[in-house]
Amino acid sequence: MRNRPPSALRQAALADLDGLRARHPAVFRAAWSRRAVVIGSLALVVGLAVFAMMRLDFSLLRILHGLHRLSEFAGMMLPPSAEGRFGLFLTALGETLAIAFLGTLTAACLAFPVAFLAARNVVPNPFLRFGVRRGFDVIRSVDVLIWALIWINVVGLGPFAGALAIACSDFGAFGKLFSEAIETADRKAPEGVTASGGSRLHRVRFGLVPAVLPVLASQVLYFFESNTRSATIIGIVGAGGIGQYLTELIRVLEMQQVAFLVLMILVTVALIDLVSARLRRAIIGGAAH
Amino acid sequence: MTVRIETLPPERENTLLAAYSGAVASARRRNLAVFVVIVALYLLAGWMAEVRPLTFLDNIQNFTAYLGQILPPLTLANLPADVAAWYWGLPKWLALLGETILMAYLGTLFGGIAAFGLCFLASANLVRSPAIRFCARRFLEVCRTVPEVVFALIFVIAFGLGPMVGVLALAIHTTGALGKLFSEVVENIDMKPVEGLTGTGAGFLETVRFAVVPQVLSNFASYALLRFEINVRGAGVMGFVGAGGIGQEFLVAIRNFYYSDVSAILVLIILTVVAIDLATERLRHHLLGREAHA
Numbered sequence: 001m002r003n004r005p006p007s008a009l010r011q012a013a014l015a016d017l018d019g020l021r022a023r024h025p026a027v028f029r030a031a032w033s034r035r036a037v038v039i040g041s042l043a044l045v046v047g048l049a050v051f052a053m054m055r056l057d058f059s060l061l062r063i064l065h066g067l068h069r070l071s072e073f074a075g076m077m078l079p080p081s082a083e084g085r086f087g088l089f090l091t092a093l094g095e096t097l098a099i100a101f102l103g104t105l106t107a108a109c110l111a112f113p114v115a116f117l118a119a120r121n122v123v124p125n126p127f128l129r130f131g132v133r134r135g136f137d138v139i140r141s142v143d144v145l146i147w148a149l150i151w152i153n154v155v156g157l158g159p160f161a162g163a164l165a166i167a168c169s170d171f172g173a174f175g176k177l178f179s180e181a182i183e184t185a186d187r188k189a190p191e192g193v194t195a196s197g198g199s200r201l202h203r204v205r206f207g208l209v210p211a212v213l214p215v216l217a218s219q220v221l222y223f224f225e226s227n228t229r230s231a232t233i234i235g236i237v238g239a240g241g242i243g244q245y246l247t248e249l250i251r252v253l254e255m256q257q258v259a260f261l262v263l264m265i266l267v268t269v270a271l272i273d274l275v276s277a278r279l280r281r282a283i284i285g286g287a288a289h
Numbered sequence: 290m291t292v293r294i295e296t297l298p299p300e301r302e303n304t305l306l307a308a309y310s311g312a313v314a315s316a317r318r319r320n321l322a323v324f325v326v327i328v329a330l331y332l333l334a335g336w337m338a339e340v341r342p343l344t345f346l347d348n349i350q351n352f353t354a355y356l357g358q359i360l361p362p363l364t365l366a367n368l369p370a371d372v373a374a375w376y377w378g379l380p381k382w383l384a385l386l387g388e389t390i391l392m393a394y395l396g397t398l399f400g401g402i403a404a405f406g407l408c409f410l411a412s413a414n415l416v417r418s419p420a421i422r423f424c425a426r427r428f429l430e431v432c433r434t435v436p437e438v439v440f441a442l443i444f445v446i447a448f449g450l451g452p453m454v455g456v457l458a459l460a461i462h463t464t465g466a467l468g469k470l471f472s473e474v475v476e477n478i479d480m481k482p483v484e485g486l487t488g489t490g491a492g493f494l495e496t497v498r499f500a501v502v503p504q505v506l507s508n509f510a511s512y513a514l515l516r517f518e519i520n521v522r523g524a525g526v527m528g529f530v531g532a533g534g535i536g537q538e539f540l541v542a543i544r545n546f547y548y549s550d551v552s553a554i555l556v557l558i559i560l561t562v563v564a565i566d567l568a569t570e571r572l573r574h575h576l577l578g579r580e581a582h583a
Contacts, residue, residue: 010489049398052391056452056533066448073447098337105331141562142555145438145526149543154352155345159338233436237529240338250442258443262435269434 073255080259089245093264095159096241099234100227103166108220111171115178121190122182122204132175140172144230148239159240166227166234177219178212185211214283221276221283228272232265359552375553382538382554386561388452389534392527393520395456400463401513404429407464408471409497414480429472433465437523441532452533459520459527467516474508475501507576514569514576521565525558 013020021028082089116122118132147165155161190207198206235243242261249257297305361375376382409415411425441458448454482500491499528536535554542550 013489045398049395052395055391056388056395056456058453058456062448062453066444069447070443073443095337098334101330101334102338102340105327137563137566138559141522141559141566143522143526145529146539146555146558149540150355153355153543155348160340160345163338163340229434229436233438236438236442246439247442250439250446253446262439266431266434270430 073253076253076255077259079256080263081256082260083254083257085257089242089261089264092235092242092245093268096231096235096243097228097268099159099162099166099239099241100224100231102163103231104170104220104224104227106163106167107170107174107223108216110167111174111178112216115175115182116204116208118175118179119182121185121187122208133179136172136175136179138172139168140176142169144169144234145237148234148237152238157238157240162231162234162239162241165239166230170223170227173223174219178216181212181215181219182208217283218280221280225269225272225276228269229265359548359555361549361552375549378538378550378553382535382557385535385538386557389524389527389536390521390561390565392452392455392459392524392534393517396459396524397463397513397517397520399456399460400516401467401509403460403464404467404471405509407468408475409501411468411472412475414476414478415483415493415497415501425468426472429465429468431465432461433469435462437462438526438530441527441530445531450531450533452527455524455527455532455534458532459523462523463516463520467512470512471505471509474505474512478504511573511576514573518562518565518569521562525562
């Protein structure tokens with residue numbers, strides 16, 4: 001998309017600009033009502049932003065001062081180095097992955113049966129469906145860090161609380177996604193099972209489950225990726241994983257080690273992205289054939 | 290109505306059944322292998338994450354006991370006064386919730402603007418130069434992969450405590466997340482208007498303004514609303530590291546065992562998030578629906 005020399009078409013159009021204006025006035029001047037809507041909503045967005053910035057004490061001085069300090073930190077980060085704690089970091093990273101894996105899989109196993117209760121084509125009772133859906137919404141609206149704090153009070157500090165926290169917050173998300181996947185599944189297969197004399201459970205087992213399983217599996221993989229990211233921060237409140245080191249090292253300004261940890265996280269997440277993208281393609285492709 | 294289905298002759302049935310079980314057996318073996326691998330990984334992960342099932346079973350009543358503790362002592366006889374006592378800090382909490390929502394708003398707005406600027410550079414159908422595309426994509430990836438709380442932790446040291454830090458952290462993460470989604474939208478546009486404008490000799494900016502933006506704007510707005518919803522959740526926990534919003538108050542309540550405050554703030558957060566979920570969902574349906582009709 002480089003700038004090109006003006007073409008003949010453009011020159012012709014420019015030469016006849018006044019004629020074009022006269023012939024197609026609507027193209028050159030938008031209707032006033034539309035323009036008012038656009039300007040009005042822009043003014044609303046900007047006005048709210050200005051109000052928010054005043055309310056939240058934005059100050060240019062602080063930003064400039066902070067940027068100066070940030071550039072200092074960036075200088076301190078070079079070169080990234082583990083300073084002999086590589087083994088420790090690697091163990092913590094393993095713990096993080098374990099938390100993510102455990103939490104995701106547990107949430108998926110728990111949400112799988114419950115999601116059928118929230119699907120319109122399985123449970124005709126609207127009250128039960130509504131109740132289960134709102135339950136998922138409530139669980140989903142609590143952030144993973146809040147769940148971690150709650151579980152720490154129950155099982156104590158450590159990665160176990162982190163895994164439980166991820167399992168809880170994902171349970172809500174999976175419930176919603178799974179039930180949507182079940183609802184959009186093809187109706188023909190369950191109908192066929194009913195026609196050959198299958199019961200309601202047969203319908204679910206042989207009509208719906210084979211159709212939705214690949215979709216669900218790919219969603220689970222996708223969440224495993226994003227949970228690896230969440231599991232890196234769960235240590236901030238004391239629930240295990242690499243976040244614990246990250247918090248400590250940022251607080252004491254060991255910037256070289258911070259940079260090393262961040263690089264480790266970036267590489268790990270990129271690797272998991274790669275592997276899970278391949279697996280997902282294999283699963284979905286397998287279902288398509 | 291009953292339909293009688295003729296049974297097959299026995300030898301035909303037997304060959305069919307044998308073929309079926311042969312076909313199923315190999316699939317079963319593969320599924321079993323996958324299952325075994327997953328279970329093994331699960332156990333390994335459980336060992337690494339120090340899962341103690343027995344302690345958990347012992348402590349599970351702690352969870353119910355904890356829930357019992359944080360529930361407020363409401364009595365039917367004295368309901369209004371009890372609710373008032375439960376929500377003794379309502380004005381303060383509402384102000385903090387408002388701050389949280391404003392943080393999410395500003396974070397989404399700034400991040401959205403930055404993502405809007407960058408997404409065209411990361412789209413394969415608009416930018417021929419692989420170097421620019423590569424840089425834009427990697428930059429977005431870094432913004433997206435580093436969790437916003439980590440940015441907040443560093444920014445708190447650089448800028449000092451307060452909600453401004455939370456906004457900046459959310460904005461950076463939003464840039465990465467939205468930039469990727471936006472560029473995917475841009476890569477799926479109809480290329481005919483772009484070709485038309487290029488044919489008249491328009492430059493990059495003109496092409497983007499008149500050929501691309503009109504096609505993608507409603508999708509962009511819909512994704513931005515979705516991100517706003519996620520950012521409200523994220524802004525709620527920014528206070529854990531001192532970056533403003535209601536999180537600080539919640540952390541204090543939970544760490545100091547102010548049981549009824551924990552439930553009061555938790556209920557407020559849940560209500561806010563669910564309300565915003567519903568509102569943005571309606572707005573998004575409206576936006577995407579209008580595009581479908583246009």
